[in-house]
Structures are given as C-alpha cells and as structure tokens.
Amino acid sequence: MRLGTALVLSAPSGAGKTTLVHRLLQEFPQFAFSISCTTRAPRAGEVDGRDYHFLTKERFAAMRSEGAFAEWAEVHGNYYGTPLGPLRELLAAGRDVLLDVDVQGAAQLRLSLHNAATVFILPPSMQELERRLRSRGTDSDDVIATRLANAGKEIAEARWFESIIVNDDLNRACDELRAIYLAATLRTPLHRTVIDTLLQ
C-alpha cells in the first residue's frame, strides 16, 4: 500500500485551472477533497461537515494558534482554513488529495506537507490572459485591471512551485497535469513498503 499524494494547484484567474481540474477528475475520480473550515455563515443548502466545517471566529483562532491548519487565509473579513489532521489521515490511508489554493495557501502547504506536488498554471501571455478575461463579458474594465494586476503578482510567485504548466493548448496542458499527478504518485517515499516487501 502506498501513501497518498497531495496535488496542489494554483493559477491566476483566467489561466484555465477549472477546466484542467475537471478533465483530471474525469480520468481520476478517486481524488479525495479535504473539507475546509470557515468562519463565514452557511449559505442556503450548505451542510456543516459536508460543504464546510462552520466555525466561530474564536474556535478558528484557537485552531490556528494550535497549528491545526495546513493553510489558512482571510478573505473579505472571513477566515478559511484546511485542517491538517484530516488531510494527513487521508494521505496516510493512501488517498490522493487535490488542493486548489492561492499562492499564499500553496506556500503554507509546502511547509505542512512533505511530498506535496505543487503546480502553477500559467497563461501563454498577459495579452492572452486579458483577452480571456474580457471574452467572459462579465467583468468591468476596473475589475479586469485589478485581476490582471493580481495575476502579475501571483505569476511572480510561480517560481516557488515545483512544476509549471503553460496553458496555451488545452489538450497538451491536460496531458501535462495528468503526467505531473501520475509521476507524483510514483515518488519513492510513498512506496517504501513496496521495496521492503520485495526484499523480505
């Protein structure tokens, strides 16, 4: 039995991460997802323990100071965090876990998880990124300018990721993400019992 692989993905808005993840999950539906903790109120239909673990700010702060989060962030005054214990339990049980996080989250996960495969998805160019954001037709010029400025800051963090994918051809990018995932499941430290058993 091997240990599970943590696949950590980040990308600026418009790089195509959602489509790539969707295609990866079509071939590998066995991925587990960790349930995040949040201090925001549940929305209609959301179930505690299924969609999120809904926590008070006090409880969240207590967990944070105990180091109970693999990564956490504040977004618009609410706190979000990935609890480390359940994540480690999934990995120890051989389940692969997909973590879709921002660049700060990825930086924290690198410290929390050994053997995490961290992948940053890049647009082919800033011009193409702008074109994609505009073609959605949903955002004002101001919002697009903010997204582009943020994308620049995030891309500057790409160098800290283990691997990068340039999403200029969707099929090739999907094949590359698949390869990074499969290769990550073949890392020797996840398979030590295989070697030990062979040598018995």
Place this chain on the structure above:
Amino acid sequence: MRLGTALVLSAPSGAGKTTLVHRLLQEFPQFAFSISCTTRAPRAGEVDGRDYHFLTKERFAAMRSEGAFAEWAEVHGNYYGTPLGPLRELLAAGRDVLLDVDVQGAAQLRLSLHNAATVFILPPSMQELERRLRSRGTDSDDVIATRLANAGKEIAEARWFESIIVNDDLNRACDELRAIYLAATLRTPLHRTVIDTLLQ
C-alpha cells in the same frame, strides 16, 4: 526556451528496462544520448567519437581526477565514464538526455546533475524476476543465482531513487515512465525564462 531534463534509469536484470526505454523512445525520439568514454579496445565497426570515446587508462585516470565524469565505473578491468561537459552542454541547449546506468552510476549522477529525474524499475516480485530470467533460456542456474543475488542488492538501493515503477503490467509501466519523463520536463527551474518573459 527551457533547459533539458536528465532522465536516469536503473533496474535489475529482468525488470524490463530495455522494453520500457524502447517504448519511451518511440514516442519521444528527440532524446539525446551522451557518448561514454571507455578504456576498452574498439570492437569491429565501432567508431571513436560515435560509439564511444576510446581513451587510454592514463587519460581516463587524469579525467577522473579532474572530476570530468558525471559518473564512472570499472567493469571487468575496463573503465567506463559519462563525460560531464558534453552532458551539461546538451542540457543547457534544452536537449533531454536519457542515462541508462547501474545503481552506483545513478548515485554519482545525483551528485553531478541538479534536476535529474532518477527512476528505478522494480520487478513485481523476486519469484517473477527469477521466472523471467529462467524463461530467457540463456543462463545457467549459477548465472541466474548470481543475477538474483545482484538484483537483491540493487533493489535495496531503489529507496535512493526519486521514483519507482513496479513493472507488473507493461502498458501501465510504460505510461508511468512517460508521466515521470513529461513531469520532469515541467519542473520550474528548467523554465525560469518562461516566467521572466511573462512578467516583462
């Protein structure tokens, strides 16, 4: 332009490495091979600088003491070595290089080359390895016993390789080697100019 990837493969005799390499090269014929140096005499038809660089023992020893080999070994009284300079030049020019070496060679390559992807190919079991060696019908019981003992020693070194492939299903093992190679070409340090160019 990205830097090249060094793919380093080792396996005990009978693990199926030759077939896996053959299949990998069918899809990726662009691999470069480094030309080894050797102190053994050229055989009929072998061309200096194409098949090997044929060296005197004195020249080989001088190069070795200068640190000019990425890895070297003595086999049956002859010396063999992979010259580091041409290897680095290929990688710097963006060529991917396949290095098929024994476990000692791989250990030396880990020190010589950053970002080398080291892969060990395992048989499904020692029983299956023995069956494969016997089914060749070419080796005596003594030779097979020696090969199995050597295989055990080599497999004990597998834990020092970055990735392992258990070759119990040829198609799956081929897909895994392909994934490891592709993923290795996507490592961020090979692509730093991509990120720099995007941010210009």
